Amino acid sequence: MSMETNKIKNMRSVVVLLLSFSIWSQKPIGEDPPSVQVMSRVTKETIMLRWAVTTPTAWKHANKYGFTIERKTIVRAGEILREQEIKKITPTPILPKPIAAWEEFASQNDYAAIAAQAIYGDDFDVELSEGGTDMMSIVNLSQALEQRFSFALYAADQNFEVAKYSGLAYVDTDVKPNEKYLYIIRTAIPEEKMTVAHGGVYRGLVDYIELPTPRDLVGIFKDKSVLLSWNSTSLADYYNNYIIERSDDNGDTFTSLSDVPIINMGEKEEKTTDRMFYIDSLPQNNKEYQYRIKGISPFGETSPSSKVVSGSGKKALAYNPAIKEAKLQSDNSTAIITWEFPEEGLETLSHFELNRSDAIKDNYRVVVSDIAKTTRSIEFKNLSVINYFTITAVGVDGTKRASFPQMVQPVDDTPPITPFGLTGVIDSTGIVQLQWNANTEPDFLGYRVFRANLENEEFTQITFRTISQNTIVDTINIKTLNNKIYYKVQAFDTRYNPSGFSEILELKKPDIIPPTKPVFKSFRADKGIIELHWITSSSVDASKTLVYRKEKGKESSWQLVSETDIPQNRYQDATAIPALTYLYTLVTVDESGLESEPVTPLTISLPDNKSKPEIDRFTAVVNREERQIGINWRYTAKGVKEFLLYKAEEGKQPTRYKIFSNTETKFTDHQLTVNTRYTYLLQAVFDSRAKSPIKKIEVEY
Incomplete structure (x- = not known):
C-alpha cells in the first residue's frame, strides 16, 4: 500500500482535523474490557448497522476473524412472538475487503486511503507538512497499533462505504414494515485468543424518522471573510460531518467549499460551546454571498439544507476620531465639540455619533446620531452639571471606534439640597x-x-x-x-x-443600668385599709414604682396591685381581707423599662374592727388604805381572744399596760402615786384579730 501512503501525506486538511479529533475525543485505550459497540439508522426500506470494537487488540484480531450478525424477530404485527425467529445473517464472518478491492476505491476516496493504510499498510508514517513534524511525535509517540486503530475507526465514521469495506457496517434489506428485530453482533475471535463482549440493537422500519434540518446558522461578515456558526450539539446524535455550500449568484447555484466535509468536534468531553464554527474567505468585499449547510450522518446520509444566511464583506474601519476641542459657550449651557478624522479612512467611514456621559469611564449614550461623515463640528445644548463627550466613528461594516473623552463643565456655585429624613x-x-x-x-x-x-x-x-x-x-x-x-x-x-x-x-442611649430601689417608710392597717408609705428611687430616670402583694404562707406568685408614677410615694390597699396576713414589696422601673431589685417585703395584717360591740361594763374602785385601785369589766361578745389594758398618767400618752385572757374580768393595780389622776383604756381582741371599740375610765388617786 505504498501508493496509498503518498495519498495520505497529501491530505493535510483531513489529517489536521483528524489529529484534533483524536487528541480531544479519545480516552485512554485498553482500560475497559473489550466489547462490540453498535449503532443503527432506519430508512424507509432498510436497517443500516454500524459497529466497532473498543480496544486496538480486539480490532486487530477482528480484522483477521471478522464479525457475525444474528437477527431475532421479536415483534410481528404488534404482537411479541412466543417463539423467536432467529436468522444468521452472516453465514461466514464479515471481514475487511481484501487489499486488491481497496485499490480503485482508495484512489477516489481519501478516507478509504486512510482506512486501507491503517488495516494493511506496512508502516503508518503520516506527515502534517512537507518539512514538519511527523504524526508519531504529535501524538506523543503512541504505539503503531493504537494509531492504526484510531485512524481506521475515524475513517469509517466519516464514510459509510469505508465502514462497509472495513467490515464494520451492514445494510439489512430483508426487512418487513410490521416486524421489529434484535440484532446481535459478535466477533468471530476464538475464545482462546480473547473474549469480546457482544453488542446489539433493537430496531424496525417503524423507527424511521426524517433526518433533521441543521438549524440556527449564523453568519458574521467582516473584511473579505465570514464567520459561520451553527448549533451542533442538538444534532450530535445525527451528524458527525457537515458540508458548507456557498452561492455568489443570489442563491441560484451553490458550491461546496471543500471536497472534505467539516468534522463535528462536538464530541469534545469538556465543551465550552454548543456551536461549530467555520471561517470562509470572501473573494471580494461589497458583494453578497449566500451560505447554507448540510449534515452528513455516520451512515453516509445527507440532511436537508439549512436556511440560507447572506451578507457581504466590508472593509474594516481602521481609524479613530479625535476631539480637538470641547468649548463652553457664554450662555453656560451650550458646548461646541470639534474633532478630526484622517482623510485616508473616509472610504471605510459611514457616519459619526456624539456620545455623552456623567462619568468618564462608562454609561455613554448616543445624544446625536447619523452625523454626516464630512462634519467635524457640532453644537450641543442643555448641558448637565458635568458632561463627558466622545465622538464615535461608525464604519460601513458596522464597527465603531470612539475618541478619547473630553469634559465640559458649566460654572456651578449652586450647592446640593440639604440632607433630610435623618x-x-x-x-x-x-x-x-x-x-x-x-x-x-x-x-x-x-x-x-x-x-x-x-x-x-x-x-x-x-x-x-x-x-x-x-x-x-x-x-x-x-x-x-x-x-x-x-x-x-x-x-x-x-x-x-x-x-x-x-x-x-x-x-x-440605651439604658443598661437598673434604677435604685425604693425604701419603705411606714404603714398603717386600720378600718379595712392598708396604707403604705415609701421613699422613691434616687435614680434620675426612675419613672414608676410598682407595688406587689402576696398572701403569706402560700405558694402563689406576686400580684401587681399598683403602678404609681414618681414622685407619688404612697398606696392605699382597700382590697385586703381582714384577718389575712400579707407580704408587700416595691420595685422601681426607669424610662428604659429596667427594673430595680425588689425591697425586703413587709408583713402586714388588717384587723377586723368593724361592727364590734363596745365593752358592756368597765369600772374602777379606789382603796387608799390598801393603796390600790380595783378594776372590773364585763364583755359578753363571742370570739374574744384577749383583752388589752392601756394606762396613762395625767398629761401623758397611754401605753399598753397589761394583757388578759378572755376569761379574766378584773385586775388590781398597785403601781400608784398619791394625788395622781390615772386614765385606763380597755379593748377586746378577737380571734380574727379584730378589736372592739376602746372603753375609757378616769380615776383620782
Whole structure:
C-alpha cells in the first residue's frame, strides 16, 4: 500500500482535523474490557448497522476473524412472538475487503486511503507538512497499533462505504414494515485468543424518522471573510460531518467549499460551546454571498439544507476620531465639540455619533446620531452639571471606534439640597446606624457626618473623607453621664459646594443600668385599709414604682396591685381581707423599662374592727388604805381572744399596760402615786384579730 501512503501525506486538511479529533475525543485505550459497540439508522426500506470494537487488540484480531450478525424477530404485527425467529445473517464472518478491492476505491476516496493504510499498510508514517513534524511525535509517540486503530475507526465514521469495506457496517434489506428485530453482533475471535463482549440493537422500519434540518446558522461578515456558526450539539446524535455550500449568484447555484466535509468536534468531553464554527474567505468585499449547510450522518446520509444566511464583506474601519476641542459657550449651557478624522479612512467611514456621559469611564449614550461623515463640528445644548463627550466613528461594516473623552463643565456655585429624613437607632452595645434620604444631583459627590454629646455644643466630624452612601455606622460609649447623643449631616457636590446642615437628630442611649430601689417608710392597717408609705428611687430616670402583694404562707406568685408614677410615694390597699396576713414589696422601673431589685417585703395584717360591740361594763374602785385601785369589766361578745389594758398618767400618752385572757374580768393595780389622776383604756381582741371599740375610765388617786 505504498501508493496509498503518498495519498495520505497529501491530505493535510483531513489529517489536521483528524489529529484534533483524536487528541480531544479519545480516552485512554485498553482500560475497559473489550466489547462490540453498535449503532443503527432506519430508512424507509432498510436497517443500516454500524459497529466497532473498543480496544486496538480486539480490532486487530477482528480484522483477521471478522464479525457475525444474528437477527431475532421479536415483534410481528404488534404482537411479541412466543417463539423467536432467529436468522444468521452472516453465514461466514464479515471481514475487511481484501487489499486488491481497496485499490480503485482508495484512489477516489481519501478516507478509504486512510482506512486501507491503517488495516494493511506496512508502516503508518503520516506527515502534517512537507518539512514538519511527523504524526508519531504529535501524538506523543503512541504505539503503531493504537494509531492504526484510531485512524481506521475515524475513517469509517466519516464514510459509510469505508465502514462497509472495513467490515464494520451492514445494510439489512430483508426487512418487513410490521416486524421489529434484535440484532446481535459478535466477533468471530476464538475464545482462546480473547473474549469480546457482544453488542446489539433493537430496531424496525417503524423507527424511521426524517433526518433533521441543521438549524440556527449564523453568519458574521467582516473584511473579505465570514464567520459561520451553527448549533451542533442538538444534532450530535445525527451528524458527525457537515458540508458548507456557498452561492455568489443570489442563491441560484451553490458550491461546496471543500471536497472534505467539516468534522463535528462536538464530541469534545469538556465543551465550552454548543456551536461549530467555520471561517470562509470572501473573494471580494461589497458583494453578497449566500451560505447554507448540510449534515452528513455516520451512515453516509445527507440532511436537508439549512436556511440560507447572506451578507457581504466590508472593509474594516481602521481609524479613530479625535476631539480637538470641547468649548463652553457664554450662555453656560451650550458646548461646541470639534474633532478630526484622517482623510485616508473616509472610504471605510459611514457616519459619526456624539456620545455623552456623567462619568468618564462608562454609561455613554448616543445624544446625536447619523452625523454626516464630512462634519467635524457640532453644537450641543442643555448641558448637565458635568458632561463627558466622545465622538464615535461608525464604519460601513458596522464597527465603531470612539475618541478619547473630553469634559465640559458649566460654572456651578449652586450647592446640593440639604440632607433630610435623618433617622437612626442605637443598640445595647453602642452601635449607631444612621440613614437619610439620598441626594440625586448629577454632580453630587458625597456626605460628611457630624456628632455631639450635647445639642448646643460644637459638633465633631466623624467621617474622615466624604462618603457617597446615605448610611453610616458609628460606635459610641454608652457608659457616660449624658444619656443622649446628637447627629447632623451635610452634602457636597463635585466642586465641594456645601449644603446646609440637616436637622439635628437626637438619639437616646440605651439604658443598661437598673434604677435604685425604693425604701419603705411606714404603714398603717386600720378600718379595712392598708396604707403604705415609701421613699422613691434616687435614680434620675426612675419613672414608676410598682407595688406587689402576696398572701403569706402560700405558694402563689406576686400580684401587681399598683403602678404609681414618681414622685407619688404612697398606696392605699382597700382590697385586703381582714384577718389575712400579707407580704408587700416595691420595685422601681426607669424610662428604659429596667427594673430595680425588689425591697425586703413587709408583713402586714388588717384587723377586723368593724361592727364590734363596745365593752358592756368597765369600772374602777379606789382603796387608799390598801393603796390600790380595783378594776372590773364585763364583755359578753363571742370570739374574744384577749383583752388589752392601756394606762396613762395625767398629761401623758397611754401605753399598753397589761394583757388578759378572755376569761379574766378584773385586775388590781398597785403601781400608784398619791394625788395622781390615772386614765385606763380597755379593748377586746378577737380571734380574727379584730378589736372592739376602746372603753375609757378616769380615776383620782
